Amino acid sequence: QITLKESGPTLVRPTQTLTLTCSFSGFSLSTSGVGVGWIRQPPGKALEWLAVIYWDDDKRYSPSLKSRLTITKDPSKNQVVLTLTNMDPVDTATYYCALSTSHRIAVNWGQGTLVTVSS
Amino acid sequence: QTVVTQEPSLTVSPGGTVTLTCASSTGAVTSGYYPNWFQQKPGQAPRALIYGTSNKHSWTPARFSGSLLGDKAALTLSGVQPEDEAEYYCLLYSGGWVFGGGTKLTVL
Numbered sequence: 001q002i003t004l005k006e007s008g009p010t011l012v013r014p015t016q017t018l019t020l021t022c023s024f025s026g027f028s029l030s031t032s033g034v035g036v037g038w039i040r041q042p043p044g045k046a047l048e049w050l051a052v053i054y055w056d057d058d059k060r061y062s063p064s065l066k067s068r069l070t071i072t073k074d075p076s077k078n079q080v081v082l083t084l085t086n087m088d089p090v091d092t093a094t095y096y097c098a099l100s101t102s103h104r105i106a107v108n109w110g111q112g113t114l115v116t117v118s119s
Numbered sequence: 120q121t122v123v124t125q126e127p128s129l130t131v132s133p134g135g136t137v138t139l140t141c142a143s144s145t146g147a148v149t150s151g152y153y154p155n156w157f158q159q160k161p162g163q164a165p166r167a168l169i170y171g172t173s174n175k176h177s178w179t180p181a182r183f184s185g186s187l188l189g190d191k192a193a194l195t196l197s198g199v200q201p202e203d204e205a206e207y208y209c210l211l212y213s214g215g216w217v218f219g220g221g222t223k224l225t226v227l
Contacts, residue, residue: 037216047157047165047208049216060215063120096164103153103171105210109164 002026004036004097004110012087012117022080022097022110029055029075035100036080038071040093041112048093052100053080089117121145123211123219130225131199139222140191141209147190152211154192156185159206159221168207169194201226 008020022036029036037052051061051071061069070083080097094114098106122144131137141154148154156169167176169185172192182198192211196203204226209219 039216039218046221047159047218049210049218052216062215103155103212104167104174104176105153105155105170105212105216106157106165107167107170107176109166112164 002099002108004099004108006095006097006110006113008095008113008115010114010116012091012115014088014117014119016087018082018084018087018091018115020082020084020095020097020113020115022082024078024080024097024099027099027101029053029073029078029080031055033102036073037098037100037106038080038082039096039098039106040091041096042090042093045093050084050095051082087117091115092117121211121213121217123209123217125207125209125219125222127220128223128225130227131196133199133201133226135199136195136197137199137224138188139194139196139207139209139224140188141193141211141219142191143211145213148187148192148211150187152192152213154185154187155210155212156183156192156194157208157210158203159208160204165208196224199226 004024035054038050094112096112099108157165159165173185
């Protein structure tokens with residue numbers, strides 16, 4: 001059974017750095033074709049892709065947020081970590097991580113974690 | 120940067136058929152963009168429905184189908200059920216991932 005779960009702070013102050021962890025089970029991030037991506041959704045708004053990291057350490061970022069994002073993986077811990085710097089209230093959103101295998105993108109999703117940016 | 124456009128909202132009667140589309144600002148959507156479709160109900164995480172234009176996941180109901188329609192990707196629901204009322208998102212792959220703005224489907 002494949003599961004993913006996001007964890008991190010629920011409240012972040014403006015200008016701080018957000019660090020989120022995706023902990024997963026039921027698959028290996030060392031397997032060819034596998035990737036884990038991050039997606040966010042502001043309240044009442046659309047999904048927005050942030051970043052993805054693949055089994056071979058290939059990393060892709062949203063062009064609009066690239067300067068603020070870093071994605072890393074630790075296959076031995078079955079975790080993927082996303083950092084987003086210089087947080088702003090517009091970054092308030094539910095953040096999801098999701099599994100991709102080849103071009104079956106975001107096949108399995110975590111439950112999401114709501115992050116609020118406020119002073 | 121690619122912008123993916125979907126109909127903001129559509130309404131369909133129970134038992135009817137409706138087609139949602141997904142357009143790219145860079146031109147025609149082809150199979151090389153590996154169009155994916157997702158369903159999201161209020162308070163829930165999205166659920167994958169279609170990958171690679173027209174392939175269904177094992178849990179995808181038979182009434183959902185994906186295709187290319189002209190220069191767009193399309194998701195067709197045939198024999199719509201009340202439980203199909205949801206937000207639907209397409210995603211195109213172009214190195215990175217790009218989501219459309221979503222279509223709110225009302226079953227009325």
